[in-house]
Amino acid sequence: MNEKALKTLEYYKIIDMLEAFATSSIGKNKCRQLRPLDNLTEIETMQQETADALSRIYQKGSLSFSGVKDVRGSLKRLEVGSTLGIGELLAIRSLLENASRAKAYSRQETENEHTDSLDNMFELIEPLSPLATEIGRCILSEDEISDDASTGLRQVRRSMKLTNDKIHTQLSSFVSGNSRTYLQDAVVTMRNGRYCIPVKAEYKSQVPGMIHDQSSTGSTIFVEPMTIVRLNNEMRELEIQEQKEIEMILSNLSQLAAENLDAIFDDVKLLSELDFIFARAQLAKSQNATEPRFNRDRIIDIKKARHPLIDKHKVVPIDIRIGETFDLLIVTGPNTGGKTVSLKTVGLLTLMGQSGLHIPAFDNSRLSVFREVYADIGDEQSIEQSLSTFSSHMTNVVRFMETADSDSLVLFDELGAGTDPTEGAALAIAILSTLHERGIRAMATTHYSELKVYALSTPGVENASCEFDVETLRPTYRLLIGVPGKSNAFAISQKLGLPLSIIERAKEQISQEDETFEDVLSNLEESRKTIESEREELLSYKEEIKTLKEQLEAKQDKLDQRKERIIAEANEEAHRILREAKDYADQTMRIFNKAGKDSMSAKELEKHRSDLRKKMDKAGKKVALKTPQKQKSTLRPQDLSLGDSVKVMSLNVKGTVSSKPDSKGMLFVQMGILRSKVHISDLQLIDEPVITGPALSRTGAGKIKMNKSASVRTEINLLGKTVDEAVSELDKYLDDAYLAHLSSVRIVHGKGTGALRKGVHNYLKRLKYVQDFHLAEFGEGDAGVTIVEFKK
Template structure:
């Protein structure tokens, strides 16, 4: 695309905002190179990357990218044989550390699915040995440490010993010859220890003069007694420097050997930084992922200009590319026409660059090979061009390139010349662009264009709404309704004499009046349709609510009916069983006396059969295949199951079964018994191996005496704290330590507030000096 369009639509400002959200120069470099793409697959892949970043930021709130530096120049210099200094080696180690932390962060995330980012992270090589080698040799301030090698440790030990001897000698001289010195101090000149000697005592002290004061009265002399010691010190320092260079050379060689892995890591880390900068921008703008197409279809609901504050801009709906390919927007100045024009163009550039747009979910945007715009005052004094000439020069270039894969934005088309000729020229230009099947949005003041959309296929009128009562624009875009000329109404509101207005109306042609009346009718119809839509939507929501209510009540009625039938059948079964048992006893008694009663055996059998056949058949509901699975209220409960206590609307855990339909449960720190009908099954932690849940007391209970909440989000930390206190109470701890760090103090305050409200916590105090201070809160439990 042409570079001019980025400035006209302010895409360069989006790049600047994106730059500020990167965590490293690697991400900044990729941001500066960001350009709209025209390949649909590539654009969709970029949107998936951005969406994954948004998901991570929504769940975690951050991404660890600290310590990452662009080490590509250092790697290159190491490969060609240069020696990296200590700080450069430290940057390499910091980048390795940053990659390792990022890899660990993503690997520990269970949700959400991140196929693209995970594939990138999997390719990072952690290189722990190289990182350890550098960190063992160089401290955090870029100083090569004594332990970097045995030789260096020995040399620095000898240097310190030699310096101590020199200072002792110098101190003895300052004490014995203090009158000959300007000041009783030992200083350094040319890396050698010297004394400030008065000029007249130069020969008395003896030695080498290294410097003198500005007045010449003081000489900085190295006494002869320490010359040899200073020489030895200089020799040791040369050896120290050589040993440091050797250590840095070895580290540089080790870095060069990992050139391929380090270069790959740098590229991946830069890409991840760039992706998450796009995700952060989406969060700032409250943007959403658009669905991309290559058919020229634009559908944006409640879209906002990306660079305007959400509280200061009116969101609008806009559609283009299906029922019509061109929109002609009319309306007053400062009504929002140009903002709408720029919004569509800028959102298109952003979407083609893999950036999400500030609109509702479900928005659609299309890929265009080119986006052209003629917006703003293009007057050029240097080229002696008027506003009209400058606009026309730009339009001529656009018309030469326009095709069906082009989005064209015209602001005040045909302005700057005779109104009649300008309107005719504007309509002709629009006809040309529409015939080329390009997507067009144009703004204009010309009344002739108000009826343009009614006489052309693929063209629709639109306007920005104007409130006659307040004499201010509302900035709402009305598709399908051309803008009215509000001159007469505004003049009347401002107090213009009615006779003058009536005379002016007589000067307006019949055609113009008809057009104005048609527009007024359309506006009234539009407002009526909007009101009807809102009312219908409310009715639909109410109907949906009632339908759900009735469905819930019907389900409850069916459940109640089933329970009543089941109880009745159980009662009938018991009564029948009892009657059958009594009948059997009677028959057996009669049978034992059959010698006194004239009954045949076959008569006994027939009588028993009649008794069995007289038992009524109970109609038990046979579940369908789809209904055979137990419901949460009928599922067999096991120890450890998570359930809901319906009477208290609280989650609980099954501790043990105490009766046929009775269980002991734990709700928070409280234990109680509950009937099966009052429990709703929620979750089972494990189904394969069922182990009895044993309440452990005392020191055997597997809980530590401290809880580390550092790095946790506020809500997650308080949830962990609540569970931990329950476990600590079961373990009979009297005091526990909560490690929350110092930070902003929010988590520390949250822990203390929790402690004040908890009935089983007696007191909360800061840890002692050897316990972590204000970074730890010690809780005393009841």
């Protein structure tokens, strides 16, 4: 792929984004070296790897390869028998620990466990846990070897500690003894790896020993006392032994690593490749990208494509297709309308797809493999179009024309711009015609009307436009294939405030043919918008009809299931009843046969006959299908009495008559705590018990009905309540008392100011079923109690 296209289409910015997701130095290097491929098999393999890694990320989370160090140099040294240093061995350990984590990651259980293209790579990873453990046991850090790394090292370090303690003991006694007056400071210091004490220069002859250093002023001499020279020598010998032990440990560890040289090489290769693959998957996740489907027919069909370098919250998705019914697409429209973005989106997504990267577009978008992508895209959004600019563009065009073939994708931005419009348009048509004749897939943006006419009149060439809202002077960035775009220069100028007279004068300068063509484009645009609006409305109706159809089918299914269940239950019940009838018939036959033999009395026979008839009637009622019919009331006012039990048919609720019907047939019915006015035609008398006081009586059907009114007291206490509270409580109490057929009740309201008594009396005057009320006699509560008598 030519370098200019990669730079022009900003491919390297995508590579920078990809590199940021890699976590190892080798993985980052692989990302930097990624370039588009032209081998379909390799491309599809990389796309599949990216898809499988993305699937694993969604199911198991991300996988880090930050511990993967580039140890290939160290491994080369092991090949020739060299001993590795502490840092190199720690890098190998880090690599193997990362290999172990990757191995564990691949074994995590998922809901949909299946084989993918990465399984083999994970399977080939060798964690070499014993080697990693041994390195970790021996080496604690970059600067520290464990005492337990070897027996010899442990013994040497124990001896070093003892010797060191002896040295400090003797020096401490020397510093704190009689010789303290000779010392500059009462401290012990190190010079050239030997323990020394700072002695004043004038007393150096008083302290026998070896002089190792002198201060810059010469006033202090650093002397190693003779008493510890031997101990210092021993310490130096022990340090040499320690270093030898460490070198032996490193040599042994290097030997262990060398024995697994091939496995470590493979781990470096596999883990760096997996880091590269998972970086591609992480990039796809961040862009909400999908895997494109590749074809060999040079067809591009990208659905809802988004340019990956534009903010994903602001970018407008576009649909782009080329190569199926046409191989040349000419995009027109006003400046800043998104033409160049559309061009770059096609080129960049093609490069990304051929690099094994997912593309930010909808599922099932199609791309083809192009051996070369040529792009001549520059900043043409300036009013200054010089010859040098035209020459630069033509240089690119010449190179494209020389090397492009049927396996190339060519992208032109403002083809023919920068020179005389007539000549530029003619030149652009000639270039595009040549590409079209050679079967080269091409896409070009332009302002020239001649190219719009060329696309309309040439088979295999299609117009497209970037939609622009003249009212708001803003582009919508939607790409409309099949519709040529208007420049909208006059409309935009008028909106921006250019005098109408100047615009009219400008219109006079263009030919009648051009004006007519622009009018045709305007009509096409209006027709397109109308069709799109109607299409969206039709889609909405179709969705609504589909939803209603699904709901109706679901409802019908439920009805069918219910019907089948009812029929099955009815059949089962019918079979059971018939079996019972047969059993009773058999029993009856036995009885009659026995009667003939034993001379059973006629009375006994009649009893058995009566029992059989009852059983048959009962069975017949169960088998018969009862179709509920809406009953029409035939009650007359004289048929109802206060306290009668009725059913309000419209509400399917039982109640009690609490008033006589008026001239219009309206009456009050008490339904629980609800007292409602209904018409007599909506009532049906029901067979309920009549309860007087606490006593019970049977109905005609012989059933006993209990009612809470059976426990109504003969007195209600309203002391301390407001008039509203008292009337509300009194209303329910009097209804219950009247339904219980009490002849009279006592209302205790107290004397007080008389307001409560007055409110109670006013309420009692309105009740039709109250015969009379009066204050109680002296000794029974007099003015504090009211006696109420009900109508009979």
